[in-house]
Amino acid sequence: MSNVVEKKNQKDSHMEEKNYITTDYTLKSWFITKDHKRIAMLYLVTVLIFFFVGSVAAGFVRFELTSPNGQFLESETYNRMFTAHGVVMIFFFLLVAIPAVLGNFLLPLMIGARDLAFPKLNLLSYYLFLGGALFGVTALVTGGVDTGWTFYTPLSSMYSNSQVVLTLTGAFIAGFSSISTAVNFIVTIHKMRAPGLTWFRLPLFVWAHYATSVIILLGTPVVAITLALVAVERLLHIGVFSPEYGGDPVLFQHMFWFYSHPAVYIMILPAMGVINEVIACFSRNRIFGYKFIAASSLAIAALGFLVWGHHMFVSSESYYQAAFFSLMSFLVAIPSAIKVFNWSATLYKGMIYVTTPMAYAIGFLGLFVIGGLTGLYCSCLATDEHLTGTYFIVAHFHYVMVGGTIMAFLAGIHFWWPKMTGRLYPESWGKIGMLIIFSGFHMTFMPQFIVGFLGMPRRYHYYYFAPEFQIYHVLSTAGAGVLAIGFMIPVVYLILSLKHGAKAPQNPWNAKGLEWEKVDAVPTTHNFHEIPVVNEPAYNYSIDDEPPIEAEKTRLGVVRESN
Amino acid sequence: MANSNHSEGHSHVVPIPVYTKVFIQLLVLMVATVAVAKLAESNKALGDMSYLNNFIAMGIAFTKALLVIMIFMGVKFSTKLTKFYAFLGFVWFSLMFLMFMDYYFRKDEMVTGWSEVPASSLSRSRVVPGS
Amino acid sequence: MAHDAAHLGKQQVYEQFENIDQQNESYLVGMWSFLVTEVMFFGVLLFSYVLYRWQYQDYFYTIHKLLDVNMGAVNTVILLSSSYSMVLAVHFAQIKKRSAQLSALLFTIGCAFGFLIIKYFEYSHKIHAGLVPGPKFVWPAVDNPELMANVPASVAQMFFSLYFAMTGLHGIHVIVGILILGTLSFLVWRKSSLVEDYMITEMIGLYWHFVDLVWIFLFPLFYLMPR
Numbered sequence: 001m002s003n004v005v006e007k008k009n010q011k012d013s014h015m016e017e018k019n020y021i022t023t024d025y026t027l028k029s030w031f032i033t034k035d036h037k038r039i040a041m042l043y044l045v046t047v048l049i050f051f052f053v054g055s056v057a058a059g060f061v062r063f064e065l066t067s068p069n070g071q072f073l074e075s076e077t078y079n080r081m082f083t084a085h086g087v088v089m090i091f092f093f094l095l096v097a098i099p100a101v102l103g104n105f106l107l108p109l110m111i112g113a114r115d116l117a118f119p120k121l122n123l124l125s126y127y128l129f130l131g132g133a134l135f136g137v138t139a140l141v142t143g144g145v146d147t148g149w150t151f152y153t154p155l156s157s158m159y160s161n162s163q164v165v166l167t168l169t170g171a172f173i174a175g176f177s178s179i180s181t182a183v184n185f186i187v188t189i190h191k192m193r194a195p196g197l198t199w200f201r202l203p204l205f206v207w208a209h210y211a212t213s214v215i216i217l218l219g220t221p222v223v224a225i226t227l228a229l230v231a232v233e234r235l236l237h238i239g240v241f242s243p244e245y246g247g248d249p250v251l252f253q254h255m256f257w258f259y260s261h262p263a264v265y266i267m268i269l270p271a272m273g274v275i276n277e278v279i280a281c282f283s284r285n286r287i288f289g290y291k292f293i294a295a296s297s298l299a300i301a302a303l304g305f306l307v308w309g310h311h312m313f314v315s316s317e318s319y320y321q322a323a324f325f326s327l328m329s330f331l332v333a334i335p336s337a338i339k340v341f342n343w344s345a346t347l348y349k350g351m352i353y354v355t356t357p358m359a360y361a362i363g364f365l366g367l368f369v370i371g372g373l374t375g376l377y378c379s380c381l382a383t384d385e386h387l388t389g390t391y392f393i394v395a396h397f398h399y400v401m402v403g404g405t406i407m408a409f410l411a412g413i414h415f416w417w418p419k420m421t422g423r424l425y426p427e428s429w430g431k432i433g434m435l436i437i438f439s440g441f442h443m444t445f446m447p448q449f450i451v452g453f454l455g456m457p458r459r460y461h462y463y464y465f466a467p468e469f470q471i472y473h474v475l476s477t478a479g480a481g482v483l484a485i486g487f488m489i490p491v492v493y494l495i496l497s498l499k500h501g502a503k504a505p506q507n508p509w510n511a512k513g514l515e516w517e518k519v520d521a522v523p524t525t526h527n528f529h530e531i532p533v534v535n536e537p538a539y540n541y542s543i544d545d546e547p548p549i550e551a552e553k554t555r556l557g558v559v560r561e562s563n
Numbered sequence: 564m565a566n567s568n569h570s571e572g573h574s575h576v577v578p579i580p581v582y583t584k585v586f587i588q589l590l591v592l593m594v595a596t597v598a599v600a601k602l603a604e605s606n607k608a609l610g611d612m613s614y615l616n617n618f619i620a621m622g623i624a625f626t627k628a629l630l631v632i633m634i635f636m637g638v639k640f641s642t643k644l645t646k647f648y649a650f651l652g653f654v655w656f657s658l659m660f661l662m663f664m665d666y667y668f669r670k671d672e673m674v675t676g677w678s679e680v681p682a683s684s685l686s687r688s689r690v691v692p693g694s
Numbered sequence: 695m696a697h698d699a700a701h702l703g704k705q706q707v708y709e710q711f712e713n714i715d716q717q718n719e720s721y722l723v724g725m726w727s728f729l730v731t732e733v734m735f736f737g738v739l740l741f742s743y744v745l746y747r748w749q750y751q752d753y754f755y756t757i758h759k760l761l762d763v764n765m766g767a768v769n770t771v772i773l774l775s776s777s778y779s780m781v782l783a784v785h786f787a788q789i790k791k792r793s794a795q796l797s798a799l800l801f802t803i804g805c806a807f808g809f810l811i812i813k814y815f816e817y818s819h820k821i822h823a824g825l826v827p828g829p830k831f832v833w834p835a836v837d838n839p840e841l842m843a844n845v846p847a848s849v850a851q852m853f854f855s856l857y858f859a860m861t862g863l864h865g866i867h868v869i870v871g872i873l874i875l876g877t878l879s880f881l882v883w884r885k886s887s888l889v890e891d892y893m894i895t896e897m898i899g900l901y902w903h904f905v906d907l908v909w910i911f912l913f914p915l916f917y918l919m920p921r
């Protein structure tokens with residue numbers, strides 16, 4: 001980009017013409033960047049690598065299960081495989097995918113700030129994540145872990161003969177990465193909003209991230225110290241969970257789930273935030289019940305801390321406590337349901353354009369409902385006695401985590417791809433990819449509900465005692481193959497779009513929100529040329545709006561009476 | 564909001580005597596708590612004071628903590644938002660005591676599980692990591 | 695007496711902020727939300743302590759006699775004094791008295807070292823007496839074998855596990871504090887522009903008070919009230 005301008009003006013024209021990607025092409029400028037958008041991109045690449053690693057481990061697990069006697073793995077290796085899958089997917093992908101990528105990229109843009117409150121802390125959090133991840137990877141290549149992602153004592157603290165300490169260290173460090181991101185988000189949301197942007201004018205994406213950050217703040221240190229205690233117990237024999245010292249191993253489960261149930265909300269709340277934005281934009285409707293959705297995020301954050309015991313119904317928990325936690329788990333489904341109903345109400349009488357992000361969002365709605373409702377089967381004491389520890393649980397949480405979080409992640413990536421890269425992705429390929437993922441997903445996990453209900457235990461290597469389960473496992477494995485192909489499609493076309501995609505206009509979806517209306521097609525380093533002043537509510541859509549340009553052809557055939 | 568152009572006084576400089584007073588109070592409390600504990604321990608003539616001592620010791624600890632938080636850490640002079648975050652952690656920590664319910668109720672149940680004290684600590688052989 | 699923000703020396707406003715008040719409060723809220731995580735961090739250990747104490751009340755009462763109240767008390771005084779000198783350091787930073795600030799900081803660091811030295815004596819005594827949980831644990835403790843003979847070795851190991859875990863984690867915080875305070879004093883000494891903003895001292899102060907706060911609870915829990 002050559003400027004034939006006087007030297008004096010050169011600085012100004014730089015500011016105007018260079019966006020955050022083109023300001024500097026050197027690798028170094030990426031690795032020491034303090035720009036939240038660049039850090040988001042670093043995260044994006046990193047978490048995708050981990051998604052790939054986790055998927056490969058899943059592939060091994062699935063293939064192994066196609067025969068009642070196992071295919072080719074040692075039992076020990078099999079344990080390490082599913083642990084690798086769980087640890088990588090949860091600690092190094094799901095917990096960070098949406099907040100650290102989309103959240104990082106969008107929060108300052110959505111609230112009209114030049115950056116997050118603490119840009120250096122943000123960069124530090126990326127390197128902490130990378131550091132933790134490297135520990136995790138080292139543990140994997142030096143033998144792996146066989147305790148499951150839950151690290152239950154005394155298996156993890158005494159008997160397990162694998163790289164427990166390394167993995168725990170990795171999770172511990174990654175935890176601090178989450179915490180620094182959360183601190184950053186909280187301060188930013190409280191203190192950096194543009195003039196006029198009151199709490200109830202914020203996009204719900206921001207509310208969701210606020211609730212998530214509070215959960216991270218209150219929960220992550222608990223699991224960090226708990227895991228550290230396990231590591232110390234292995235290394236130095238200073239044991240708080242040791243039965244031989246009169247300690248209670250189940251205390252570990254209490255501590256672990258005190259964080260890890262809220263952690264599932266760390267994974268799903270940001271996803272719900274994404275869904276708000278996408279659904280409002282492509283149904284050209286104000287979000288129905290804005291305040292209810294905002295409040296339900298906070299309610300989920302608070303109530304989510306009161307249900308951890310539902311993971312311990314068969315772990316010698318007292319009856320009274322089990323009953324309490326069962327009740328609370330039913331209650332926590334209410335705010336989730338409020339959201340689903342409000343989204344459906346937003347679609348109602350809206351002008352629905354089925355673009356790729358919208359397709360993912362609608363997919364999310366269906367899958368999350370199934371996942372959430374089966375959560376109630378698990379919360380009910382009587383049914384859970386039967387279901388716990390079976391593939392039913394596996395299917396439940398994959399419906400919420402893959403069907404919920406990953407669908408929303410993909411929705412978000414497609415929705416904001418033009419803003420992030422300045423390119424448009426190919427719409428038809430997008431929808432093909434979505435359909436393949438959606439059907440592959442059902443193929444993989446629907447059979448798991450059935451086989452789990454029939455009694456297939458999770459984390460088992462063999463099922464020669466019930467060869468009739470094979471058909472379900474084979475189906476599931478085939479589905480996993482479809483799913484893998486499905487995931488590859490967006491990766492390919494998104495990468496290709498970087499080079500060949502059409503240049504995106506400033507607001508390709510004709511969407512509302514500061515990040516679309518007040519920011520360049522690709523944001524500049526400081527996001528805004530001048531800090532915007534906000535004087536309208538969020539989601540000020542109307543069905544009479546101009547259609548989203550890219551989406552015009554794909555509108556659902558809802559005809560409203562024209563006036 | 565973002566541009567609240569008047570900060571509610573955190574930028575005020577607290578005069579030294581305020582700090583000194585608090586410091587002296589802390590020292591007095593400190594001496595008191597040790598004195599009570601020693602008394603409770605040695606003077607059996609007063610009867611079993613250990614429960615009383617527990618309450619006094621914890622009461623004094625809370626008072627000291629409050630002094631440090633409010634004055635030394637300046638929460639008293641800060642905005643509502645800072646106050647909120649200053650107390651959130653302490654409030655949330657108390658939630659953890661829900662776990663206590665579990666252990667409390669388990670005492671009355673058929674399977675008491677963990678609650679018996681092992682008579683001896685014949686340590687089971689540990690698997691030494693990495694071997 | 696009260697000075698206004700505008701008079702508090704030079705404070706650089708970073709580009710992401712609009713003005714100095716916004717920046718200052720962002721720092722404070724950020725630091726406090728970090729301290730929330732620290733509370734939860736120690737909270738886990740504190741809860742474990744309460745649980746096991748409740749479970750083994752009488753045993754814990756007996757075992758605690760192995761700890762030296764006087765050492766604990768001296769350490770409490772040391773930490774309280776260091777907190778006092780820390781607030782003075784912040785005060786002097788606000789009114790830009792650099793040399794006074796520096797001496798207050800050095801005093802704080804001195805206290806921190808004093809604390810660690812006493813802890814070192816306590817720890818090494820325990821280690822020599824074989825009170826570190828694990829295969830080499832010596833029980834009944836050599837210090838008072840008749841009394842301790844009533845206590846199962848398992849419970850004693852639990853007590854000392856908690857003792858070492860909690861005071862150890864606290865000790866790590868003290869060491870980190872020394873590193874941070876040392877860097878800060880060095881920068882103040884070199885009149886670095888990095889620390890011209892008093893908020894830096896203030897936030898480090900918050901951390902240090904938190905370390906003090908933890909000890910305010912650890913001291914009675916372990917040394918004073920084990921029944």
Ligand code: HEM
Pocket residue numbers: 150264265267268310311329330332333336371372373375376378379380384387388389393396397400401404405
């Ligand atoms: C609608 C509200 C939900 C309810 C009532 C619910 C209920 C439950 C229950 C009772 C269990 C324990 C089952 C057992 O082990 O016996 C469970 C497991 C699980 N749930 Fe949910 N759930 C809900 C939403 C979610 C969400 C949104 C996620 C994640 C995004 C999630 C992720 C998980 C995971 C990962 C497990 C298994 C943990 C393990 O043992 O490895 N759940 N759920």
Ligand SMILES: [Cu+2]
Pocket residue numbers: 260261264307308310311
């Ligand atoms: Cu749960």
